[in-house]
Amino acid sequence: MFSSISELPEVQFDVITLWHVLEHVPNYLETLDQLIQKLKPGGQIILALPNYKSYDAHIYGTHWAAYDVPRHLWHFSSDYMDHLPSTWGLDNLGHKHLWMDAFYIAVLSEQYAQNKWSWIKGFMGGLHSHIYGRRTGQYSTMVYTWKHKTPN
Numbered sequence: 001m002f003s004s005i006s007e008l009p010e011v012q013f014d015v016i017t018l019w020h021v022l023e024h025v026p027n028y029l030e031t032l033d034q035l036i037q038k039l040k041p042g043g044q045i046i047l048a049l050p051n052y053k054s055y056d057a058h059i060y061g062t063h064w065a066a067y068d069v070p071r072h073l074w075h076f077s078s079d080y081m082d083h084l085p086s087t088w089g090l091d092n093l094g095h096k097h098l099w100m101d102a103f104y105i106a107v108l109s110e111q112y113a114q115n116k117w118s119w120i121k122g123f124m125g126g127l128h129s130h131i132y133g134r135r136t137g138q139y140s141t142m143v144y145t146w147k148h149k150t151p152n
Helices: 028-037 055-063 078-088 099-112 118-136
Strands: 013-019 039-050 091-097 141-147
Touching: 028 039, 028 078, 055 099, 055 118, 078 091, 078 141, 099 118, 099 141
Parallel strands: 013 039
Antiparallel strands: 039 141, 091 141
16 A cells, blocks of 8 residues: 555556545645656546536535535536646546436435435435536536547
């Protein structure tokens, strides 16, 4: 087990995934920089993150489970994350959504708000969030894929 990226062996990776990790990291830009240096040419980095511009973030406000303060140090949007790979000269392969996360986050948000029938209300909140996401592209959780350019 390693406690920091600097402890990793001097190897490069084909794929690096951060599944709901980046929002917990104190200096996410430095962390991304270190990880991208560990990517092979043509390698990919895949990040799953809650999207603070989603319907459920708007509806639940301070009770939105994905704000999860103080454990979530940062909050990201697809607009920001779609432009961020250019910082390192990476290709942005686009983003997708995790449609089931809307239900999970909505149920947790209902529980945080101490609402009766949190499972039913959460299901409905997740459904509305998914419908809103289909219309706007602002889903509850987004998965971004960036690719390290292959040298010519």
